[in-house]
């Protein structure tokens with residue numbers, strides 16, 4: 001079935017589905033949403049960050065000749081690409097196919113995603129005058145997101161759809177540096193050197209991120225993840241003083257929807273407690289901290305997500321299973337574990353290794 005057939009079979013009505021997808025009983029009872037709420041699960045749910053993307057030949061095929069940002073604006077492509085890993089791997093959740101810079105593009109910033117590089121911003125944001133270019137995001141700026149989420153929730157049925165956005169710090173890093181950065185030097189120069197301008201920038205980004213998450217939740221996303229990928233570059237005191245308030249503002253602003261909110265960053269072992277204080281329901285950890293220790297740092301009443309090193313998938317099957325077993329052992333006795341990688345799927349990963357890993361986790365944890 002093509003994406004077009006699907007649209008024809010199930011036209012997304014302007015009023016949306018009769019019952020909001022997020023409250024349909026089978027969906028609410030899915031292993032993923034149960035784990036987010038720290039309820040007993042039939043098996044440990046599994047999904048992978050970057051599960052939709054270059055590791056899949058079917059992804060490369062539909063993306064042929066179409067730029068990354070262009071593909072994010074086409075609901076038919078977004079729907080197809082989001083569904084590909086669900087069909088192939090049998091993961092317990094879909095993640096909406098987009099990118100953290102899509103809302104910034106949608107408010108008119110001159111940026112692109114360069115293959116093999118990442119987001120590149122034509123004119124970096126460095127001064128108060130530059131801030132004026134960061135206007136608020138209106139739902140009408142991203143109608144294609146609403147349409148794609150509706151098409152997806154109709155297709156996915158009882159499989160949850162995770163919406164996402166970039167956290168203010170990670171978005172700020174791309175905007176201030178003008179592209180990917182190892183040391184975030186311009187970003188930190190603004191954070192330390194002009195705290196007022198920095199706070200303003202993060203506050204505007206918090207509002208844009210919130211608006212982008214609201215569009216996804218209101219169209220039917222069952223959970224949301226806030227990616228603060230580069231927060232691990234910060235010392236805990238600086239994170240708490242200069243970044244946490246903006247991320248907490250985002251979590252607060254979407255709390256009333258009641259959908260689980262996940263918080264994740266790379267290299268954040270020392271920040272897990274602070275990231276938990278920002279107010280999410282679930283905290284993701286990378287592979288540098290054992291999951292039981294991560295759970296201690298995250299504190300009570302929150303689910304944990306993670307944390308297999310994505311590079312492990314390049315090892316032979318037995319080694320992958322040994323390492324996955326270590327993650328499951330560390331998670332034993334923790335109510336609310338969502339199995340994931342410690343960061344995104346690497347582009348050269350063998351897709352069959354991912355499928356086998358989903359089967360392994362399901363088998364090993366079947367109750």
Ligand SMILES: Cc1c2[nH]c(c1CCC(=O)O)Cc1[nH]c(c(CCC(=O)O)c1C)Cc1[nH]c(c(CCC(=O)O)c1C)Cc1[nH]c(c(C)c1CCC(=O)O)C2
Pocket residue numbers: 048049050051052053054063068095096097098099100101113114115116117118119164170227229344
């Ligand atoms: C930092 C960040 C970005 N984008 C994202 C983050 C946070 C997650 C993380 O820490 O990895 C988030 C993101 N980007 C993409 C998704 C899709 C959903 C999923 O997880 O499957 C998600 C969740 C698609 C994408 N986003 C991008 C691709 C690759 C583009 C392509 O296929 O041509 C995909 C599938 C581009 C992108 N966009 C970004 C980078 C670093 C890159 C890679 C550049 C490259 O190596 O080519 C910025």
